[in-house]
Amino acid sequence: MAIAEKKDLYTFPPAPDATSPEWPGTPIGAKNTITRTKGRTLVHDKTVDAKPGLFKRLLANAFEHIATAKETTYSHDVVIHGLRVRAITNSEHLIGYWKDNWYGVDEWQRITGQKPAATPDVLVVALGRVPSESEAAYYSRQNDTVIFFNTSYYGQLKSWVLGAVGRKLAVEYGIHSIHGAVVTKDGKGILYIAPTGTGKSTSTYGVMEFPGTRFHSDDWVYVRYAYRTKDGKILSPARILDGGEEVAKGYQTYAWLEDHRSSDATVIGRGLDDREVTASARELDVDHPEAHAYTSEKVFYLRSNLVENFPQAAFDMIRSRLENAPDVTPEFMTENKATIDAVAAKLTGMKRPPFDTMDEKTLRDMVGRFFAFENTRAMLDITTVFPKERVFTNPMEPARIHAVMLIKRNFDEDVVIERLSIDKFMARLLVGRTPAGTKEIVYNSYRAVDDKSERAWIDTIEAKGVAQMWSEYQKAKDKPETLNEEMEMFRMLFKSAAAYDLNTVLQKDKAVTSKMEAVHSTMRVIVKALDNTKDTFRYGIGEYRKLLD
Structure with a gap:
């Protein structure tokens, strides 16, 4: 019997047994895998290093299982922003997504001309059906290792690995790992930072409808902060040597340079x-x-x-491996008839296989299955959606950021877009309130840090008033170092680009007749903000049309 979800609007096939972390779903695309865990694991521990002996025990249990279990184990190295990352797993689903998602070692070297390290910088071990362990995720910064037990949900694995890579890059090179998306227009980059469900991906793809745009990234970016020199060089600092001794490293270099402007210290970094x-x-x-x-x-x-x-996007998704694509019920099809009809008509109107020959019921069911469950995932090769010349296909080709959009969706507010002061910008990131009412520091719940301790500390300054948060933060002497690392780099982001608050609520405008119209108008607002040069820039639901005229 299928598992009913969300008022019987969709269902998932049942697990074959009590311990399977993954199993086949009803066919769609190249493959459809259902994972028992469809979000964060119940146990998610990023404080392994503070617990003597825990890391050693976890790793020993993992490799004992590999040695004794009669099952296939896969190992594959990839390169993520120059760091070599090795995945070891017994999950066919995870290794398939892992290989699809990242650049392999040979690919990286061929595309970028760079040779990665001979041994892994970061290790991830993800094993299912380990009887001695519960469903859990662990991270050790001291060992640059991520360990997952009894979960096959790729979303958490991917994000924790990116977080682990990000910590290493921040501490050692001053490179900022951001849960965000980027698109460029006329060479100017727009960086979207947002909680899930507020329009980050929609805004990225939406701006691509304008001329002069290039698609950069959808979910995660690495940002390097750089300075120009008098002779035209550009340098992203990694280390500073004064009198032969290292005085600053990684994210610490920025404040040091501001405090020692006339120093003859040697700054060692990387060019673009x-x-x-x-x-x-x-x-x-x-x-x-x-x-x-x-x-x-x-x-x-x-x-x-x-x-x-x-x-x-469906043309590539239908060829992709899918994760957690459900079966849809008649009730869902009825409730969402207008959307399904519109998408189906668009696909058939393009007169391209496979949708041009698909019967109506099959097509409509497929469309419904793509969006019934909000966390159904696919792998999308963006060059099948946009021409290659409109896509950043070299992972070491930079996009300079000119505008940062902190996206939210709050129908209780009428402000659509507003240029932010540093106080408002940093307070938004520190609080990190989501549409569900929860809080995610810098809208990134997958940072490789003890975010519970950070949140407890942030609550103490938030209690003094949101408007005073940044000033209180700066005065505080006891802030967690991992939070200091994160906010120092966001301070640099604010210095480097114009920051905006974008509220995706144009459906409140009674003159807007559809969701698609609201999305298109929001994209026009974003483009106008990108060209703005004024410090004061604020439009509400009653005035935004003046901006578009």
Whole structure:
């Protein structure tokens, strides 16, 4: 008997037994895998290093299972922003997505010309059917290792690995790992940062309808903050040597340079082409930093409900491996008839296989299955949606960020877009309130840190008033170092680009007749903001049309 979900609007086939972390779903696409866990594991421990002996025990249990279980174990190395990452798993689903998602070692070297390390910088071990362990996820910063037991949900695995890579890059190189998406228009990059369900992917794909745009990333980016020198070089600092001794490293370099503008210290960093560059501190224009974003994924792991607003994505999704695509009920098809009809009509109107010959019922069921469950995932090769020349296909090609959009969806507020001061920008990121009412620091619940301790500390300054949060943060002497690392880099982002608050609520406008119209108008608002040069820029639901006229 199928498992009913969400008022019987959709169902999943039942598990074959009590311990299977994954099993086949009703066919759709190249393959459809149902995972027992469809979100974060019940146990998710990022404080392994604070518990003596725990990491050793976890790793020993993992490798004992590999040695004794009579099952296939896979191992595959990939490169994520220059770091070599090895995955070891007994999940066919996870290894398939892993290989699709990232650049393999040979691919990376061929595309970028860079040779990665001979041994892994980060290790991830993900094993199912381990009887001695519960469903859980663990992270050790000291060992740069992620360990998952008894879960096959790729979303958490991917995000924790990106977080682990991000911590290493931040501490050692000052590179910022951001849960966000980027698109460029006329060479100017727009970085979207948002909680799930507020329109990050929709905004990225939506702006691509304008001329002069290029698609960069959908979910995660690595940002390098860089300075120009008087002789035209550009340098992203990684280390600073003063008198032969290291005085700052990674994310600590930015504040050091601001405090020692006339120093003759040697700054060692990377150029935008990732070649080593050195300069003296006094040569750098520290008042005008730049933010340059790099994509992390080869093929994007994203929600298949993208087809609601961008039906053309279905052409690649139908060839993709899918994760947790449900079966839909007649009630769902009835409730969502208008959307399903619109998407189906768009697909058949394009007169391209496989939808041009698909019978109506099969097509409509397929469309419904793509968006019935909000966390159904697919792998999307973006070059099948947009021409290659409109896509960043080299992971080491930078996109300079000119505008940052903190997206929210709050129908209780009438403000549509507003340029933010640093106080508002940093407070938004510290609080990180989601549409569900929960809080995610910098809208990223997958950071490789003890976010519970960070949140407890943030609550103490939030209690003094949101308007005072940034000033209180700056005065505090006891802030967690991992939070200091994160916010220091967001401070650099604010210095490097114009920051905006974007509220995706144009459906409140009674003159807007459909969701698609609301999306299109929101995209026009974003493009107008990208071209804005004024510090004061604020439009509400009653005035935004003046911006578009």
